[in-house]
Amino acid sequence: MSIKFHSKDIISAKQFTREDLDMIFEIAARMEPIARGDEESRLLRSKYLATLFFESSTRTRFSFEIAMLRLGGQIINTSHVAFSSITKGESLHDTVKVVGNFVDIIAIRHPLVGSALTAAKATERPVINAGDGPGEHPTQALLDLFTILKEKKRIDGLKIAMAGDLKFGRTIHSLAQLLAHFDVELVFISPEILRAPEGLLAHLREKGVSFRETKDIEDGICDFDVLYDTRIQEERFTDLKEFEKVKNCYTITKELVGRGKEGICIMHPLPRLQEISVEVDDLPNAAYFRQTFYGVPIRMALLALLLGKA
Amino acid sequence: MSIKFHSKDIISAKQFTREDLDMIFEIAARMEPIARGDEESRLLRSKYLATLFFESSTRTRFSFEIAMLRLGGQIINTSHVAFSSITKGESLHDTVKVVGNFVDIIAIRHPLVGSALTAAKATERPVINAGDGPGEHPTQALLDLFTILKEKKRIDGLKIAMAGDLKFGRTIHSLAQLLAHFDVELVFISPEILRAPEGLLAHLREKGVSFRETKDIEDGICDFDVLYDTRIQEERFTDLKEFEKVKNCYTITKELVGRGKEGICIMHPLPRLQEISVEVDDLPNAAYFRQTFYGVPIRMALLALLLGKA
Amino acid sequence: MSIKFHSKDIISAKQFTREDLDMIFEIAARMEPIARGDEESRLLRSKYLATLFFESSTRTRFSFEIAMLRLGGQIINTSHVAFSSITKGESLHDTVKVVGNFVDIIAIRHPLVGSALTAAKATERPVINAGDGPGEHPTQALLDLFTILKEKKRIDGLKIAMAGDLKFGRTIHSLAQLLAHFDVELVFISPEILRAPEGLLAHLREKGVSFRETKDIEDGICDFDVLYDTRIQEERFTDLKEFEKVKNCYTITKELVGRGKEGICIMHPLPRLQEISVEVDDLPNAAYFRQTFYGVPIRMALLALLLGKA
Numbered sequence: 021m022s023i024k025f026h027s028k029d030i031i032s033a034k035q036f037t038r039e040d041l042d043m044i045f046e047i048a049a050r051m052e053p054i055a056r057g058d059e060e061s062r063l064l065r066s067k068y069l070a071t072l073f074f075e076s077s078t079r080t081r082f083s084f085e086i087a088m089l090r091l092g093g094q095i096i097n098t099s100h101v102a103f104s105s106i107t108k109g110e111s112l113h114d115t116v117k118v119v120g121n122f123v124d125i126i127a128i129r130h131p132l133v134g135s136a137l138t139a140a141k142a143t144e145r146p147v148i149n150a151g152d153g154p155g156e157h158p159t160q161a162l163l164d165l166f167t168i169l170k171e172k173k174r175i176d177g178l179k180i181a182m183a184g185d186l187k188f189g190r191t192i193h194s195l196a197q198l199l200a201h202f203d204v205e206l207v208f209i210s211p212e213i214l215r216a217p218e219g220l221l222a223h224l225r226e227k228g229v230s231f232r233e234t235k236d237i238e239d240g241i242c243d244f245d246v247l248y249d250t251r252i253q254e255e256r257f258t259d260l261k262e263f264e265k266v267k268n269c270y271t272i273t274k275e276l277v278g279r280g281k282e283g284i285c286i287m288h289p290l291p292r293l294q295e296i297s298v299e300v301d302d303l304p305n306a307a308y309f310r311q312t313f314y315g316v317p318i319r320m321a322l323l324a325l326l327l328g329k330a
Numbered sequence: 331m332s333i334k335f336h337s338k339d340i341i342s343a344k345q346f347t348r349e350d351l352d353m354i355f356e357i358a359a360r361m362e363p364i365a366r367g368d369e370e371s372r373l374l375r376s377k378y379l380a381t382l383f384f385e386s387s388t389r390t391r392f393s394f395e396i397a398m399l400r401l402g403g404q405i406i407n408t409s410h411v412a413f414s415s416i417t418k419g420e421s422l423h424d425t426v427k428v429v430g431n432f433v434d435i436i437a438i439r440h441p442l443v444g445s446a447l448t449a450a451k452a453t454e455r456p457v458i459n460a461g462d463g464p465g466e467h468p469t470q471a472l473l474d475l476f477t478i479l480k481e482k483k484r485i486d487g488l489k490i491a492m493a494g495d496l497k498f499g500r501t502i503h504s505l506a507q508l509l510a511h512f513d514v515e516l517v518f519i520s521p522e523i524l525r526a527p528e529g530l531l532a533h534l535r536e537k538g539v540s541f542r543e544t545k546d547i548e549d550g551i552c553d554f555d556v557l558y559d560t561r562i563q564e565e566r567f568t569d570l571k572e573f574e575k576v577k578n579c580y581t582i583t584k585e586l587v588g589r590g591k592e593g594i595c596i597m598h599p600l601p602r603l604q605e606i607s608v609e610v611d612d613l614p615n616a617a618y619f620r621q622t623f624y625g626v627p628i629r630m631a632l633l634a635l636l637l638g639k640a
Numbered sequence: 641m642s643i644k645f646h647s648k649d650i651i652s653a654k655q656f657t658r659e660d661l662d663m664i665f666e667i668a669a670r671m672e673p674i675a676r677g678d679e680e681s682r683l684l685r686s687k688y689l690a691t692l693f694f695e696s697s698t699r700t701r702f703s704f705e706i707a708m709l710r711l712g713g714q715i716i717n718t719s720h721v722a723f724s725s726i727t728k729g730e731s732l733h734d735t736v737k738v739v740g741n742f743v744d745i746i747a748i749r750h751p752l753v754g755s756a757l758t759a760a761k762a763t764e765r766p767v768i769n770a771g772d773g774p775g776e777h778p779t780q781a782l783l784d785l786f787t788i789l790k791e792k793k794r795i796d797g798l799k800i801a802m803a804g805d806l807k808f809g810r811t812i813h814s815l816a817q818l819l820a821h822f823d824v825e826l827v828f829i830s831p832e833i834l835r836a837p838e839g840l841l842a843h844l845r846e847k848g849v850s851f852r853e854t855k856d857i858e859d860g861i862c863d864f865d866v867l868y869d870t871r872i873q874e875e876r877f878t879d880l881k882e883f884e885k886v887k888n889c890y891t892i893t894k895e896l897v898g899r900g901k902e903g904i905c906i907m908h909p910l911p912r913l914q915e916i917s918v919e920v921d922d923l924p925n926a927a928y929f930r931q932t933f934y935g936v937p938i939r940m941a942l943l944a945l946l947l948g949k950a
């Protein structure tokens with residue numbers, strides 16, 4: 021059964037049922053013309069969002085803020101790493117409880133796992149997790165899945181490959197969990213030291229999701245409907261030599277895409293460095309910039325749902 | 331006689347007469363449903379507030395911004411410690427004069443005493459002092475007093491205790507000054523080295539305000555209608571040993587509140603650290619989170635008054 | 641022939657024809673009452689501006705933002721030196737392409753020459769250069785010229801002196817280039833080591849603009865209609881001794897202005913340090929604060945033009 025969203029929180033990709041996803045995507049699809057500026061909306065008129073970003077993430081913050089504004093709502097924001105009261109030792113609980121007295125809804129980004137849940141418990145206002153460090157970033161997972169739906173017109177029946185840092189890549193873990201609600205075939209592509217965690221694989225087995233692992237990005241590329249690439253993050257490594265070995269293990273080139281299935285959809289959560297060659301940008305397969313756009317209707321849908329206006 | 335607020339500045343708690351306070355609180359009370367989001371307002375439509383925060387204070391900045399937005403106004407803001415032109419050596423006067431050419435009203439926070447007055451002199455636009463270092467923070471004093479009025483339904487006749495750092499605590503000084511307009515009895519509770527300054531006490535004597543000093547927070551707690559607690563701030567001490575001696579001299583616990591007068595109202599300007607136990611939060615006596623909320627209708631009232639729209 | 645502005649970019653002062661300038665100034669003049677708050681406008685309703693400031697410039701950012709807001713548009717902004725994704729190594733191209741998917745128009749400030757052009761190429765949305773390091777700052781040049789027009793009621797026929805750092809002063813170079821479209825006489829006043837670059841002088845010769853150079857600010861002051869002063873910037877010097885020699889070479893005092901032509905208009909891009917005495921501020925000749933105000937109607941005109949709403 022679908023959770024009732026009004027006044028609830030969005031903390032984890034795990035909280036969504038298949039029905040929830042279908043509903044969110046249906047609403048997001050209706051939001052699309054507003055997100056593009058083709059239609060005007062005052063749906064969230066006199067509603068106020070606070071973006072509490074305890075670490076910088078300009079892209080994510082902008083996406084939430086423009087979603088709120090284009091629906092006629094307003095924002096108060098902070099993009100400071102160091103909150104003034106936090107530096108005086110104030111608890112996150114107190115900060116959020118105060119801000120919850122000012123606004124109708126809060127989007128929070130914080131470097132610590134579990135911080136979004138702490139925030140949600142501090143206030144009766146709905147709280148959206150906009151990334152809690154190595155924890156979760158559920159709106160990213162939703163926009164990733166919505167991008168697949170928009171690009172391929174379906175999710176069921178697709179063969180979806182995920183490449184790069186599958187060990188630490190939080191977007192990969194959340195997306196795989198959402199995909200487990202669908203009838204898909206997954207391929208995990210990574211060097212040995214960056215394999216997907218056993219916990220995730222066990223979860224997929226339990227859910228009956230068909231998947232395989234490989235080290236070779238070319239292994240089966242002619243079958244992939246979607247290739248979701250991720251950055252290998254230097255900051256996750258304690259041994260620089262280990263990083264140097266794997267940092268450029270996969271580079272998606274025009275030539276590689278050419279050998280893929282026709283219509284193969286190339287995705288990436290951005291920022292991308294060397295792992296996707298800029299020459300790929302011009303191919304119709306390159307979906308990663310459209311992907312960031314789809315974050316806007318997804319966040320519009322969530323804001324509207326949580327505020328009881330969907 | 332009441333000052334005429336339209337196009338005037340709010341610089342100091344000292345500037346208000348009893349009539350001013352009554353008028354501000356009457357307007358703030360009417361603003362309350364708008365601050366809660368129960369009513370919509372376009373009162374300050376096409377009015378623009380600049381929040382010039384030369385030091386971070388997320389809570390205060392948010393409070394001003396949401397007050398402006400919920401009244402239909404708009405904001406431009408900066409939360410940067412280092413202003414670009416200031417770092418090039420520009421005078422505060424020039425910065426404020428320029429910004430005064432852009433907006434209708436300015437709220438300024440600055441680490442130096444007297445900066446708000448300098449700002450007010452630089453522009454014909456109304457300027458609100460949102461804290462000038464160890465100087466004043468008059469909107470905090472107003473919201474503190476308004477909280478007492480809301481919680482106890484009156485101010486005259488109350489016995490109000492103030493505890494903690496009475497020497498450096500700017501909120502204490504300003505609130506005591508406002509309370510001198512009323513028929514109240516004050517109790518100052520502090521360790522010897524953090525006693526209220528003689529100047530403040532002399533002022534109270536001159537105004538005929540009844541007060542006494544004590545070191546013991548339990549001394550008379552069964553008589554207090556309001557207990558206003560403050561943080562003892564490490565940064566005010568030059569000798570760390572002195573700080574260590576007094577830092578935990580008062581901790582308000584559930585047990586302590588239980589021994590107080592029925593309905594005793596516990597206030598704190600926040601952020602709070604150890605000086606109020608979190609277990610107190612759930613008591614109906616804990617007014618400190620409601621107190622931060624009351625900053626919104628107070629700032630709404632001031633914005634409306636200064637812009638001639640009250 | 642005039643460029644068509646709709647969906648175009650504003651990158652350089654060089655891109656404007658005389659016709660463009662006339663048109664921009666005509667629209668800016670109509671925007672003036674809105675900029676002053678005497679008239680309300682919803683012209684840019686449901687349009688969204690992103691201010692991408694990779695270096696702080698509060699004055700310029702505020703000017704763009706208030707221009708957008710007073711026309712009924714909305715803003716998302718960042719004033720951070722360090723963008724989150726940029727610090728992860730993302731290219732400016734990718735950042736701008738993403739933001740271009742969120743908003744209708746972008747104003748960018750960046751420390752590197754050519755960055756605004758890179759930004760403009762990354763997105764189909766119009767991009768306005770709000771300063772690309774030692775490169776250009778075309779909206780400053782436009783507001784400078786507009787100020788002359790407003791203060792002197794004409795541009796043709798004026799004798800305009802520019803003093804201070806003519807070598808590195810980007811505002812001087814751009815303004816001189818715009819003035820070359822008019823029938824003016826220019827006087828360049830600087831110490832030897834800060835003379836205007838030969839390239840600029842050659843351009844003026846080619847355009848048939850009458851000019852002369854001098855080291856003495858009093859040389860001909862009784863003939864100047866406009867005296868545009870600039871700050872000598874310490875950070876441009878590699879040899880501190882050289883800076884010390886010239887830093888106070890010109891100080892505009894009340895006495896100096898008194899010896900000038902009646903109605904001489906004193907301009908400065910601000911921030912000013914010692915080079916204009918504060919006693920000058922009260923003279924009707926002091927146009928530099930009005931000058932910053934004129935940035936608002938100029939930016940309103942550009943926003944409206946680029947968004948096809950002029």
